[in-house]
Amino acid sequence: MSFNLKEYYSNLSKGDVLLAYKGSITSDLINDILEAVEKKLEEANAESKLRKKIYNVLVESLQNLFHHIETNHEGIQEELDPKFGVLIIEREGEFYKVTTGNFVNTKRIKFLKEKIDKINSLTRDELKDMYKFILNHQKLSAKGGGGLGLVDIARKSGNKLEYEFYVYNDNYSFFNLTIRV
């Protein structure tokens, strides 16, 4: 059975949700989300150390979407905004869970999978070394991405990156990434 976006989104939105969004990921939207979440975390009295970690993970997740999201979704039978992405922030026990979702071209799956598996296989110190290496040796892309986002997310959250690719059609899969902070 092929991936069903509606079902996916409604399943995700069942928990103790702080914020749920689906639509275009623009620079202004990122501002609005950051501001809203900052306020909610303050109201929830989350300790400042945790708040900062969540904020950092959120910035990187959203900007990863912003930089890498597909701008056209040819052959996808959904009414999608350009730069379509999904973001859910929820509370689950002692964790905060940040989930992002977006359609990716089948050709990019292998690269993403290898990158995440590599990150997940590293210890804390190895992640630090990887971060420093990329920081010092790789140039920023024209878009401003530096290949550091996922490494930084793994470092700050201290947890493994949980992901899934749901096949949509021959050209696209839906990429779900969950980070527990």
Add this chain to the structure above:
Amino acid sequence: MEPINIEGSPKTPSIKFDIEKGILEIRGRSIPENSIEFYKPLVDWLDEYAKDPVKKTQVNIHLEYFNTSSSKCILDVFKKLEAIHKAKHDVVIFWYYEEDDEDMLEAGEDYESIIRVPFKMVEIVE
């Protein structure tokens, strides 16, 4: 040369140079989507500044958050400072972090291990 003076915004820090004190300060949040564009004026300014720096340059990095896109630009800024230091001018970087913010301290230490300029880690106690 004109001292640099850039106002802050919700996604970008303020950048100021006090020529009397020789203090360059970067303060606030640095989370723009396009950090190259934001940091270019500072990098260019430092190129000019390097030709005739004050006797002792102190750089205060007082960031609450920065994204990974900024982290590379900050490294570029530090590399400019490293060149000034290498040319036998006094340069010191004060890296500020809030007392419980181990991530920010660690980020400072990451830079300290890459850049050959004296760093001072300064804990801000509320």
